[in-house]
Amino acid sequence: MQSWKKITVTTTLSVFLLLSVAAGAFAAAQTTCPVMGGTINKELYADHKGERVYFCCMACPSQFAKDPEKYISKLKEMGQEPEKITTTN
8 A cells, every 4th residue: 555655645646746847838928127126128138048937117128137047047047038039140
């Protein structure tokens, strides 16, 4: 009986982990400014490491530039993804 419980717990944890990973893979497109939390304006953005991050107002890009990773992480915690961009050289 003990081994049956272990299998059930292991299976439940495995399913939970798979669903957690899948949820991250299907994050929504960005709609919220990661700096101030307002609705984004697609004319205000910054590009960082192949990703485009949009902002709500003119004050946000300079704040973002101080610590881009912080704001990209914040955006991802909200379940949103920056837009992927390709650069040509």
